[in-house]
Amino acid sequence: MKFSVTKEKLLEGLQQVQNVVSTRTTLPILSNVLLQARGNEVHLTTTDLDVGVRGSFEAKVDREGATTLPARRLFTIIRELPSSEIQVEVDGKNAASIRSGQSFFKILGLPEEEFPPLPKFEGAKVVTIRQKDLRDGLRKTSYAISTDETRYVLNGVLFSLKENKLTLVATDGRRLAMVDIDLEFPRSHEADIIVPTKAVTELQRLLTEEGDVKVSFGSGQIAFDLNNTLLVSKLIEGNYPNYRQVIPSETKERVTLERETFLNSLRRVSLLASDKSNSIKLNFSKNNIDITANTPEVGEAKESLPVAYKGRDFSIAFNPEFFMAPLRNLTEDEVFLDLIDEMSPGVLKIQTPFLYVLMPMRISS
């Protein structure tokens, strides 16, 4: 195999796939990237047996062929190369010679045959989503994924396809984020599938503002086809909890908040939230919210925000991190906070179909 390519193209190609590379040392081949030169393209593939990514870049291929090379090492070498023209040549023993300007590197690879193939999808169900919609939806939900491995069904985002809607849901038991995306698909494609965290993270990296993504799923696997890049992942097996149960049916008070202003206030006040209880208090009174935090033996913080509020006076406490996460990931200027009382969950909404349920913390006083 022999090809020449510009440094930028090769780096870009490697960047797309290298995050998947396995950190497990048990199977050395998994820390390698598969390179396949054909026509005027070189395909790159990485996998950790759970998630796999396949991308490509244009190159001048002098001799077709395939090999696997250590991904991280290859990436660091390419990044440091002095010239923008790079020539890669691989001999019959999978040793790659990399030439660029005055530099020469030789790195040893493993044969292509050892690389586990990505699974094939046959008879899978396919839906097409606008990349922008999916990217937006994942951004608004993925921060709420549970990291508690004992609740493995929560270690991912639920893709629920029902009644011409794709609903994305993530929860960790204390908060829940949900987004609806309108989507046309046949009745037979209705399904509930759980996409694991790692695949979600990689997918967010790959999605762009333009174009569509073709999603194929079936028999415990899912594939996202983004024109030149393909991401394949195992699905989490099991039943995602009935999240609708969590959403309060009716709320009493609604306040409209300026997202950025409110977020900044929360961030400042949370500096004095104690590590132990880690809560901040919102005190509602007529046309005003006082945000307060205090840690015994350390100090306290308070900030007042004028808002349009006409309901009764009351206080409610939240985990500041859980409150700030959605605010950071939304882009709208205004958000609505719906509340019932100090012991019931708060609900954050925006103009578009999005919903974030947040459990209050107990106020000890």
Place this chain on the structure above:
Amino acid sequence: MDEKCAEVWQQLSTALKPHVSADTYKRWFSAVRLVNASADAFTFLVPNNIYQFWIESNHMAALQAAIVTTFGEPRAVKFVMPADALPVGAGDVAEPIEVVEPEPDPVRDAKSSGSPVGLNPRNTFESFVVGPNNEIAHAASLAVAQSPARTYNPLFIYGGVGLGKTHLMQAIGQYVWSKKKNAKVMYLSSELFINEFIDAIQHSTLVKFRKRYRQADLLLIDDIQFLGGKERSQEEFFHTFNTLFDGHKQIVLSSDRPASEIANLEHRLVSRFEWGLTAELQPPDVETRTAILRKKARTLHINLRDEIFDFLANRIRTNVRRLEGALMRVASFASLSGKELTSEVIEHLLKDILNEEARHAVTIEQIQRKVAEHFDVRIADMTSKRRPANIAFPRQIAMYLARELTKASLNEIGEAFGGRDHGTVLHACKLVKKRMIEQDNIRQTVSFIDSSLQR
């Protein structure tokens, strides 16, 4: 039972209502039923897993508060769901719930009811595969767990890497703890003990340190061999040991070699370690290895053909951990690639492990060389006809080791030692065995050569 539970739940609900909002109660607790109430645990039946997740994350404090108000003390809280509470066709509601109890998970239990730190809930007696290699250790451990400090105290378990020492110790810990919730179970490695001791010296908190350890009802110390050479830690441990022993508290120790062979361990400690019962764990035989693989595969829901189990069990002999690692690797490869698993594919997949295993195969020649080197005799003496004691005995040890470590028959061994007949070899083996029992230094020498050969 049902009526009693309903009544208890009635009481609990009344106590619970002030702690949660009306909406929360209606939404989460009105659908909950109490299905089992024992002296130390309540089992609640919830409609599905969201109830369990949400109540655990948000309303545990309220529920525990209600339990304390009603019954005066906290209880462990468990949840079951209809799908696993009622296996298909089961008529009786109360019974199956006990059986299909989900495995307690470490994080949750540690938080909600304070389980002893550092115990992996997977390491129980139920999940331990018993074979001829570990029968005694298992039986002794079970006896100790059932009546701590009354049978064998201390219990000293030793054996090679990955043979189940830690598993057995943790199983004892969990058994004791599950029977008696207020028992103080301490499980730690000797390294942690040493570190905490050093820390205590540094911050002059020795009194606190002593109090902590000397209050334990069951003290489990893993990898005790690391105490070797640490003089002050040994002294401290000696006193801890005596205090616990005199207070009739159970002590369980594990090590990778017998107490007498731990280098630089004080004699008073060695003799104390050997006081109770010493149990050895040996590498499992092929049947046990197959059983381990099958059990592991079942808990992980892996389906493989019998030939694959046999292949793995036959090829990986030394270490249970490695065996399980190989199983995982094969299973994950199979599920992802969907390729047919032939023995060539597996061979290729497990290349590194199998190579490592193969290196442990010792030849008679290596044994002869090692023994000759150790006793400072010529290799030629191993095969010669001369038989003064200083040559004959090393030669007999070499024959004994050849018998133990290789698959060669008595005749083949005799042949390799200068054409001796099988009777001579048999005699040598018997003699060495006998002298190993009688004389400690001979046993040590032999096991030293043995272990240096295995390396």
